[in-house]
Amino acid sequence: MVPLMDLRRRVAACEPEMGEAVARVLASGRLLLGPELWAFEAEFASFVGRRFAVGVASGTDAITLVLRALGIGPGDEVVVPAFTAVPTLAAVCAAGAVPVPVDVDERTGAIDPAAARAAIGARTRAIVPVHLYGLPSDEVVEDLLATGLPVVEDAAHAHGALVGGRTAAAAYSFYPTKNLGGIGDGGAVVTDDEALADRVRLLRHHGMRELYLHEEIATNARMSEIEAAGLRVGLARLADGNRRRREIAERYRAAAPGLHWHPAHPRHVHHLCVVRVPDREAFRARVGFETGVHYPRAATRQPAYLGFARFACPRAEAWAAECVSLPCFPELRDEEVGEVCRALAAEAGRGETRS
Ligand SMILES: Cc1ncc(COP(=O)(O)O)c(C=O)c1O
Structure with missing residues:
Protein backbone atom coordinates (compact mmCIF):
# COMPACT_ATOMS: atom_id res chain seq x y z
CA MET A 1 0.00 0.00 0.00
CA VAL A 2 1.33 3.47 -0.83
CA PRO A 3 2.22 4.95 2.59
CA LEU A 4 1.15 8.36 3.86
CA MET A 5 4.72 8.86 5.08
CA ASP A 6 7.75 6.60 5.44
CA LEU A 7 10.40 7.91 7.81
CA ARG A 8 12.78 5.04 6.98
CA ARG A 9 12.99 6.33 3.42
CA ARG A 10 13.42 9.90 4.60
CA VAL A 11 16.30 8.97 6.90
CA ALA A 12 17.90 6.74 4.24
CA ALA A 13 17.81 9.65 1.76
CA CYS A 14 19.97 11.66 4.20
CA GLY A 19 25.21 9.12 10.26
CA GLU A 20 28.39 11.15 9.88
CA ALA A 21 26.78 14.15 11.58
CA VAL A 22 25.64 12.07 14.56
CA ALA A 23 29.07 10.42 14.85
CA ARG A 24 30.77 13.84 14.69
CA VAL A 25 28.70 15.13 17.61
CA LEU A 26 29.20 12.00 19.70
CA ALA A 27 32.95 12.12 19.11
CA SER A 28 33.08 15.81 20.06
CA GLY A 29 31.68 15.24 23.56
CA ARG A 30 29.76 18.52 23.22
CA LEU A 31 26.08 17.50 23.37
CA LEU A 32 24.25 20.74 24.20
CA LEU A 33 24.61 24.44 23.32
CA GLY A 34 27.56 23.97 21.01
CA PRO A 35 28.83 24.60 17.49
CA GLU A 36 26.15 22.55 15.70
CA LEU A 37 23.38 24.65 17.25
CA TRP A 38 25.10 27.95 16.48
CA ALA A 39 25.70 26.84 12.88
CA PHE A 40 22.14 25.55 12.44
CA GLU A 41 20.68 28.77 13.83
CA ALA A 42 22.70 30.87 11.38
CA GLU A 43 21.84 28.61 8.43
CA PHE A 44 18.13 28.44 9.25
CA ALA A 45 17.85 32.22 9.78
CA SER A 46 19.43 32.74 6.39
CA PHE A 47 17.13 30.15 4.76
CA VAL A 48 13.93 31.79 6.09
CA GLY A 49 15.16 35.35 5.52
CA ARG A 50 15.05 36.48 9.15
CA ARG A 51 17.91 37.99 11.19
CA PHE A 52 17.80 35.52 14.07
CA ALA A 53 16.85 31.91 14.67
CA VAL A 54 16.82 30.38 18.13
CA GLY A 55 16.69 26.58 18.33
CA LEU A 67 4.66 34.54 23.83
CA ARG A 68 6.50 34.61 27.15
CA ALA A 69 9.27 36.71 25.63
CA LEU A 70 6.61 39.18 24.49
CA GLY A 71 5.51 39.45 28.13
CA ILE A 72 2.30 37.46 27.60
CA GLY A 73 1.09 35.38 30.54
CA PRO A 74 -1.70 34.91 33.07
CA GLY A 75 -4.71 37.15 32.49
CA ASP A 76 -3.89 37.60 28.80
CA GLU A 77 -5.71 36.24 25.77
CA VAL A 78 -4.28 35.06 22.45
CA VAL A 79 -6.46 34.60 19.38
CA VAL A 80 -5.87 31.34 17.47
CA PRO A 81 -7.62 29.46 14.64
CA ALA A 82 -10.12 26.78 15.69
CA PHE A 83 -8.78 24.47 12.95
CA THR A 84 -5.18 23.57 13.75
CA ALA A 85 -3.06 21.02 15.60
CA VAL A 86 -3.85 21.27 19.29
CA PRO A 87 -0.26 22.34 20.17
CA THR A 88 -1.09 25.83 18.84
CA LEU A 89 -3.52 26.17 21.76
CA ALA A 90 -1.45 24.11 24.20
CA ALA A 91 1.46 26.50 23.69
CA VAL A 92 -0.71 29.47 24.66
CA CYS A 93 -1.85 27.62 27.80
CA ALA A 94 1.77 26.76 28.65
CA ALA A 95 2.55 30.49 28.62
CA GLY A 96 -0.23 30.88 31.20
CA ALA A 97 -2.53 32.74 28.80
CA VAL A 98 -5.99 31.87 27.44
CA PRO A 99 -6.35 30.72 23.82
CA VAL A 100 -9.39 32.20 22.06
CA PRO A 101 -10.21 30.00 19.05
CA VAL A 102 -12.02 31.64 16.15
CA ASP A 103 -13.40 30.37 12.86
CA VAL A 104 -11.35 29.83 9.71
CA ASP A 105 -11.65 30.62 6.04
CA GLU A 106 -13.90 28.30 4.05
CA ARG A 107 -11.40 28.03 1.17
CA THR A 108 -7.99 27.88 2.89
CA GLY A 109 -8.73 26.66 6.42
CA ALA A 110 -6.54 29.52 7.73
CA ILE A 111 -7.73 31.87 10.48
CA ASP A 112 -10.44 34.25 9.25
CA PRO A 113 -9.14 37.80 9.91
CA ALA A 114 -12.68 39.15 10.37
CA ALA A 115 -13.37 36.49 13.02
CA ALA A 116 -10.02 37.30 14.65
CA ARG A 117 -10.81 41.02 14.77
CA ALA A 118 -14.24 40.31 16.25
CA ALA A 119 -12.59 38.33 19.08
CA ILE A 120 -10.23 41.13 20.14
CA GLY A 121 -11.02 42.46 23.59
CA ALA A 122 -9.31 44.34 26.42
CA ARG A 123 -7.18 41.31 27.36
CA THR A 124 -6.05 40.32 23.85
CA ARG A 125 -2.26 40.46 23.58
CA ALA A 126 -1.41 38.57 20.37
CA ILE A 127 -2.73 36.62 17.39
CA VAL A 128 -1.25 33.29 16.23
CA PRO A 129 -2.18 32.46 12.61
CA VAL A 130 -1.19 29.02 11.27
CA HIS A 131 0.18 28.52 7.75
CA LEU A 132 -2.00 25.45 7.46
CA TYR A 133 -0.65 22.48 5.48
CA GLY A 134 2.21 24.67 4.14
CA LEU A 135 0.10 27.28 2.32
CA PRO A 136 1.62 30.72 3.06
CA SER A 137 -1.16 32.93 4.45
CA ASP A 138 0.45 36.22 3.39
CA GLU A 139 -2.75 38.24 3.04
CA VAL A 140 -4.11 36.95 6.33
CA VAL A 141 -0.90 38.01 8.08
CA GLU A 142 -1.08 41.50 6.52
CA ASP A 143 -4.66 41.83 7.68
CA HIS A 159 9.40 25.43 6.14
CA GLY A 160 10.34 27.24 2.94
CA ALA A 161 6.90 28.78 2.34
CA LEU A 162 7.71 32.10 4.01
CA VAL A 163 10.20 34.69 2.82
CA PHE A 174 11.05 19.98 13.52
CA TYR A 175 8.90 17.02 14.53
CA PRO A 176 10.33 14.15 12.44
CA THR A 177 7.56 14.13 9.79
CA LYS A 178 7.79 17.87 9.07
CA ASN A 179 9.29 19.14 5.79
CA LEU A 180 12.41 19.80 7.85
CA GLY A 181 12.17 16.95 10.34
CA GLY A 182 14.68 16.18 13.06
CA ILE A 183 16.07 13.04 14.62
CA GLY A 184 13.75 13.71 17.56
CA ASP A 185 11.77 16.74 18.67
CA GLY A 186 12.91 20.27 17.94
CA GLY A 187 11.71 23.74 17.10
CA ALA A 188 12.91 27.24 16.33
CA VAL A 189 11.84 30.82 16.78
CA VAL A 190 12.80 33.17 13.95
CA THR A 191 12.58 36.93 14.27
CA ASP A 192 14.19 40.19 13.17
CA ASP A 193 13.99 41.55 16.72
CA GLU A 194 17.32 41.11 18.49
CA ALA A 195 15.91 41.73 21.98
CA LEU A 196 13.16 39.15 21.42
CA ALA A 197 15.68 36.56 20.17
CA ASP A 198 17.83 37.26 23.19
CA ARG A 199 14.92 36.74 25.57
CA VAL A 200 13.96 33.44 23.92
CA ARG A 201 17.58 32.31 24.33
CA LEU A 202 17.37 33.22 28.00
CA LEU A 203 14.03 31.45 28.52
CA ARG A 204 15.15 28.19 26.85
CA HIS A 205 18.07 27.85 29.29
CA HIS A 206 16.65 28.47 32.78
CA GLU A 215 17.99 36.19 35.81
CA GLU A 216 14.42 34.91 35.68
CA ILE A 217 12.30 31.84 36.24
CA ALA A 218 12.31 30.07 32.91
CA THR A 219 12.52 26.51 31.65
CA ASN A 220 14.66 23.95 29.84
CA ALA A 221 13.81 24.03 26.16
CA ARG A 222 17.26 23.47 24.67
CA MET A 223 17.83 21.81 21.29
CA SER A 224 20.46 19.05 21.42
CA GLU A 225 23.62 19.13 19.33
CA ILE A 226 22.62 15.84 17.66
CA GLU A 227 19.28 17.35 16.64
CA ALA A 228 20.96 20.50 15.31
CA ALA A 229 23.53 18.48 13.35
CA GLY A 230 20.77 16.31 11.82
CA LEU A 231 18.73 19.40 10.92
CA ARG A 232 21.72 20.88 9.08
CA VAL A 233 21.76 17.77 6.88
CA GLY A 234 17.99 18.08 6.32
CA LEU A 235 18.18 21.81 5.61
CA ALA A 236 20.60 21.22 2.73
CA ARG A 237 17.90 19.02 1.11
CA LEU A 238 14.83 21.05 2.04
CA ALA A 239 14.43 23.12 -1.15
CA ASP A 240 14.64 19.99 -3.34
CA GLY A 241 12.25 18.14 -1.05
CA ASN A 242 9.74 20.99 -1.24
CA ARG A 243 10.01 21.01 -5.05
CA ARG A 244 9.26 17.29 -5.15
CA ARG A 245 6.27 17.71 -2.81
CA ARG A 246 4.91 20.46 -5.09
CA GLU A 247 5.38 18.27 -8.16
CA ILE A 248 3.49 15.39 -6.49
CA ALA A 249 0.63 17.67 -5.39
CA GLU A 250 0.39 19.09 -8.93
CA ARG A 251 0.17 15.59 -10.41
CA TYR A 252 -2.66 14.68 -8.02
CA ARG A 253 -4.55 17.84 -8.81
CA ALA A 254 -4.08 17.36 -12.58
CA ALA A 255 -5.31 13.75 -12.31
CA ALA A 256 -8.50 14.78 -10.52
CA PRO A 257 -9.21 18.49 -11.04
CA GLY A 258 -12.85 17.99 -10.02
CA LEU A 259 -11.99 17.16 -6.40
CA HIS A 260 -12.28 19.81 -3.68
CA VAL A 269 5.30 23.56 0.45
CA HIS A 270 2.68 20.81 0.88
CA HIS A 271 3.64 19.62 4.31
CA LEU A 272 0.26 18.00 3.81
CA CYS A 273 -1.57 17.56 0.52
CA VAL A 274 -5.22 17.78 1.47
CA VAL A 275 -8.50 17.22 -0.31
CA ARG A 276 -11.99 17.62 1.13
CA VAL A 277 -14.49 14.83 0.62
CA PRO A 278 -18.08 14.68 1.80
CA ASP A 279 -18.00 11.04 2.95
CA ARG A 280 -14.50 10.70 4.30
CA GLU A 281 -14.59 7.20 5.70
CA ALA A 282 -16.04 5.75 2.48
CA PHE A 283 -13.35 7.59 0.45
CA ARG A 284 -10.57 6.30 2.72
CA ALA A 285 -11.86 2.74 2.52
CA ARG A 286 -12.11 2.84 -1.30
CA VAL A 287 -8.88 4.49 -2.43
CA GLY A 288 -6.41 1.68 -1.63
CA PHE A 289 -3.57 3.96 -0.45
CA GLU A 290 -2.82 5.17 3.05
CA THR A 291 -4.44 8.46 4.12
CA GLY A 292 -4.45 10.63 7.22
CA VAL A 293 -6.75 13.19 8.82
CA HIS A 294 -5.34 16.52 9.89
CA TYR A 295 -7.34 17.21 11.96
CA PRO A 296 -10.43 15.20 12.90
CA ARG A 297 -11.85 17.76 15.36
CA ALA A 298 -11.96 21.52 15.55
CA ALA A 299 -10.04 22.69 18.63
CA THR A 300 -13.35 23.93 20.00
CA ARG A 301 -14.53 20.27 20.00
CA GLN A 302 -11.51 18.81 21.82
CA PRO A 303 -12.49 17.61 25.29
CA ALA A 304 -9.60 19.35 27.04
CA TYR A 305 -10.24 22.67 25.26
CA LEU A 306 -14.05 22.91 25.39
CA GLY A 307 -13.78 25.55 28.08
CA PHE A 308 -12.09 27.94 25.64
CA ALA A 309 -14.88 27.74 23.02
CA ARG A 310 -16.39 31.20 22.95
CA PHE A 311 -17.43 31.59 19.31
CA ALA A 312 -19.25 29.27 16.90
CA CYS A 313 -16.78 27.82 14.39
CA PRO A 314 -18.86 26.06 11.72
CA ARG A 315 -16.24 26.38 8.97
CA ALA A 316 -13.56 24.82 11.22
CA GLU A 317 -15.96 21.97 11.95
CA ALA A 318 -16.65 21.45 8.25
CA TRP A 319 -12.89 21.24 7.55
CA ALA A 320 -12.49 18.75 10.40
CA ALA A 321 -15.33 16.63 9.02
CA GLU A 322 -14.07 16.49 5.42
CA CYS A 323 -10.28 16.80 5.25
CA VAL A 324 -8.15 13.89 4.05
CA SER A 325 -4.34 13.97 3.76
CA LEU A 326 -2.81 12.14 0.79
CA PRO A 327 0.67 10.56 0.53
CA ALA A 343 -7.39 6.23 -7.55
CA LEU A 344 -8.07 9.98 -7.31
CA ALA A 345 -9.24 10.11 -10.93
CA ALA A 346 -11.67 7.28 -10.17
CA GLU A 347 -12.96 9.22 -7.14
CA ALA A 348 -13.44 12.35 -9.24
CA GLY A 349 -15.35 10.20 -11.74
CA ARG A 350 -17.87 9.26 -9.04
CA GLY A 351 -19.05 12.86 -9.02
CA GLU A 352 -19.60 13.08 -5.22
CA THR A 353 -16.88 15.60 -4.71
CA ARG A 354 -18.59 18.45 -2.81
CA SER A 355 -20.90 18.58 0.15
C1 LIG B 1 0.25 23.49 13.40
C2 LIG B 1 1.20 22.97 14.45
N1 LIG B 1 1.58 23.80 15.44
C3 LIG B 1 2.44 23.41 16.39
C4 LIG B 1 2.95 22.14 16.40
C5 LIG B 1 3.82 21.73 17.55
O1 LIG B 1 5.06 21.26 17.19
P1 LIG B 1 5.84 20.17 18.08
O2 LIG B 1 5.20 18.86 17.84
O3 LIG B 1 7.24 20.26 17.52
O4 LIG B 1 5.77 20.61 19.49
C6 LIG B 1 2.61 21.24 15.38
C7 LIG B 1 3.21 19.90 15.29
O5 LIG B 1 2.75 18.91 15.75
C8 LIG B 1 1.70 21.67 14.38
O6 LIG B 1 1.32 20.84 13.40
Missing part, protein backbone atom coordinates in the same frame (compact mmCIF):
# COMPACT_ATOMS: atom_id res chain seq x y z
CA GLU A 15 22.74 9.04 4.41
CA PRO A 16 25.68 8.94 4.69
CA GLU A 17 25.69 12.57 5.91
CA MET A 18 23.19 11.95 8.72
CA VAL A 56 14.45 25.12 21.03
CA ALA A 57 13.19 21.71 22.10
CA SER A 58 9.91 21.61 20.11
CA GLY A 59 7.51 23.64 18.00
CA THR A 60 5.23 23.94 21.02
CA ASP A 61 8.09 25.46 23.04
CA ALA A 62 8.84 27.83 20.16
CA ILE A 63 5.33 29.34 20.37
CA THR A 64 5.26 29.35 24.18
CA LEU A 65 8.65 31.02 24.52
CA VAL A 66 7.87 33.76 21.98
CA LEU A 144 -3.76 40.73 11.22
CA LEU A 145 -0.78 43.10 11.39
CA ALA A 146 -3.22 45.94 10.75
CA THR A 147 -4.79 45.24 14.18
CA GLY A 148 -1.58 46.55 15.76
CA LEU A 149 -1.29 43.43 17.97
CA PRO A 150 1.84 41.26 17.85
CA VAL A 151 1.44 38.47 15.30
CA VAL A 152 3.28 35.20 16.01
CA GLU A 153 3.16 32.87 13.02
CA ASP A 154 2.75 29.15 13.66
CA ALA A 155 4.96 27.96 10.80
CA ALA A 156 5.07 24.31 11.89
CA HIS A 157 3.88 23.27 8.40
CA ALA A 158 5.62 25.97 6.42
CA GLY A 164 11.23 37.15 5.52
CA GLY A 165 8.20 38.71 7.13
CA ARG A 166 7.04 41.65 9.22
CA THR A 167 5.58 39.69 12.14
CA ALA A 168 7.04 39.65 15.66
CA ALA A 169 8.26 36.10 15.06
CA ALA A 170 7.51 32.77 13.41
CA ALA A 171 7.65 29.45 15.26
CA TYR A 172 8.79 26.26 13.51
CA SER A 173 8.50 22.62 14.54
CA GLY A 207 17.09 32.23 32.51
CA MET A 208 20.89 31.90 32.53
CA ARG A 209 23.33 34.01 30.58
CA GLU A 210 26.11 33.35 33.01
CA LEU A 211 26.51 29.85 34.50
CA TYR A 212 24.30 29.47 37.60
CA LEU A 213 23.20 33.09 37.56
CA HIS A 214 19.43 32.87 36.93
CA TRP A 261 -8.60 20.71 -3.22
CA HIS A 262 -6.89 22.83 -0.61
CA PRO A 263 -5.77 25.86 -2.69
CA ALA A 264 -2.52 25.89 -4.68
CA HIS A 265 0.09 28.65 -4.32
CA PRO A 266 3.54 29.05 -5.92
CA ARG A 267 5.14 28.89 -2.45
CA HIS A 268 2.90 26.14 -1.03
CA CYS A 328 3.04 13.46 -0.25
CA PHE A 329 6.68 13.24 0.77
CA PRO A 330 9.83 13.66 -1.32
CA GLU A 331 10.84 9.99 -1.34
CA LEU A 332 7.54 8.81 -2.84
CA ARG A 333 8.31 6.86 -6.03
CA ASP A 334 6.85 7.87 -9.39
CA GLU A 335 4.91 4.61 -9.73
CA GLU A 336 3.36 5.22 -6.30
CA VAL A 337 2.36 8.74 -7.34
CA GLY A 338 0.80 7.20 -10.48
CA GLU A 339 -1.16 4.73 -8.37
CA VAL A 340 -2.56 7.52 -6.19
CA CYS A 341 -3.40 9.56 -9.31
CA ARG A 342 -5.43 6.69 -10.77
